[in-house]
Amino acid sequence: MKSNQAPATMPPSIVNRQPSTIPLFLRAALGESTERPPVWLMRQAGRILPQYRALRQRFPDFKAFVKTPEAAAEATLQPVDELGVDAAIVFSDILVVPEAMGLDYEMIEAKGPRFPKTIENQHDVDCLRSGVEAAESLGYVLEALRISKRELAGRVPLIGFAGAPWTIFAYMVEGGGSKTFSKARRLLYTEPVLAHTLLQKITDTTIAYLQQQVAAGADLLQLFDSWAGELTPTQYRSFAVPYLYQICAAIPEVPKTVFAKGAWFALEDLAELPCQVIGLDWNISPAFAKEKTGGKKVLQGNLDPCTLYSDTKTIEKETLLILGDFGGHHIANLGHGVYPDTPLDGVRAFVETVKNYER
């Protein structure tokens, strides 16, 4: 993965392009040695930008915002225009998938999502739509991708995304965020067959949804496994990894990134997935990640988002440390989504430090 040669797993969409037209971000995602690491931020489309906050004011309801493709596309492009990041990520939410499957959610300001109805038994699972049938209600995300792609006009690649099956499962069973996710985790012990049935339905839906995202213009896909760190290593291997595998294998057309927050213990398993990039949270040292993934994957991350509250000098120093530790062969990002109250100057200092980096 560390040579200038296209790796054997290069997706078809890339193989047909002239090498010189492949953008920096995609070249890095494919493991090429690039002139500098590309940089973007998880949650870059969001409250850190004054332009976003202005746009958001037009939609008192968050879900109405997500479901208005023109607005979502505008939020998608804002960080490219304002911060000069090397990739755009479509503005949406991972919870559109459970909603499409038939489990409605509310987004409560400053508190997070809440599902009035949760999954408790086999009947609840049977009632859920899945696969293409569920994904077909997500046309608004596809339209946001199409508009974004057109308006980007090739400036930078466009990232599509979805929640990983275990994380979506956790929300559907728990009904919202949780300190322990003990309701969702309990079901893995008490109803393992039911759990696998639900995980498979989520997986089928996610595959259909992500395939459509690629058709609508997504250049790379990222899977967010936000609650990966709640599971034991054994559980992650049986209730998470096989579904991640199915999804990655079902979409060979574009490179894929798996970001499993807190799953330091699963890095060796994640390194075997048919994906190209592994996202890292800020707990994981570059050395540990490199050792565990054995050079099989491109690594993405992993500056502590709180670093961006510092002064410019500290941000530069910490960013350069991480770039050095990764040896330049990686995709620069934070180790978590950027926090909403992060000063814009801090974000700019991070982006600029990476863009000025010379290996």
Next chain:
Amino acid sequence: MKSNQAPATMPPSIVNRQPSTIPLFLRAALGESTERPPVWLMRQAGRILPQYRALRQRFPDFKAFVKTPEAAAEATLQPVDELGVDAAIVFSDILVVPEAMGLDYEMIEAKGPRFPKTIENQHDVDCLRSGVEAAESLGYVLEALRISKRELAGRVPLIGFAGAPWTIFAYMVEGGGSKTFSKARRLLYTEPVLAHTLLQKITDTTIAYLQQQVAAGADLLQLFDSWAGELTPTQYRSFAVPYLYQICAAIPEVPKTVFAKGAWFALEDLAELPCQVIGLDWNISPAFAKEKTGGKKVLQGNLDPCTLYSDTKTIEKETLLILGDFGGHHIANLGHGVYPDTPLDGVRAFVETVKNYER
């Protein structure tokens, strides 16, 4: 640590006893090879027991409960009587320390703690009491220890405890629980000198408090670093480990356990602390923990608390797996505090499996 010889670091309180009178739990904590692993559960004194729930009803206010030594002692002894665990842990809360330092908190039912006033600047830190001056208001915990010790009458050892400085710091700055603890973590970047000053004041108070706990009868002390997993490895080394070290070094009289939840990345540092036992959460495989601590510490843990929602057979199987992985030389516990809605039968199955274990 794996022989029948008393380790060189054996605390004076133990050295003076006849070997045959040292209880199982303490022998295991000192690294002796024991006939079976001792077992107890974090949060064993609490809502899992009907006797606790009945006692709790007499105190609508949680803090009034904690501050009534007779009631706290009764809660301390209940799990010994009802579950047959090998150690008692004094019923209290880690937040009594910030309160003693001058930062009052409220315990909001089903939500957790809230500090109406938080630490924001140097003046706030200057106003805090610390050391012996702060600890002297915690006489009610000492009295609960004395009553518990008397009523235990030597049946099992009595564990005292405190929050680790970083975790107490996080509550004092954040004002309660948090999804990201970004306010507390931010301060480590923006005001490192202030952060160290506050951490030192917490440390001084904790040392005075724990020394008094030993004088009141605590046979072993456990430090809970509940938010350890929020820090980067570098931050943990500079803002957490040195304070844990000071505390452990200041109380040579009894064995000490450090439970740093989520701090898998710091196991090598923790292995150098002058403590005897390292607590492990359920993410960490016994093999990983053994490798990183290099046999220097006794390990405690780490069954996933959600296992106890299963049927007896599954609980037995999972418990035996963990006992086998640790090779019998460890202290059996969960990887987190037992969840309040855990069925009592599940807890009993866990305790009994360990007690019937033959290496």
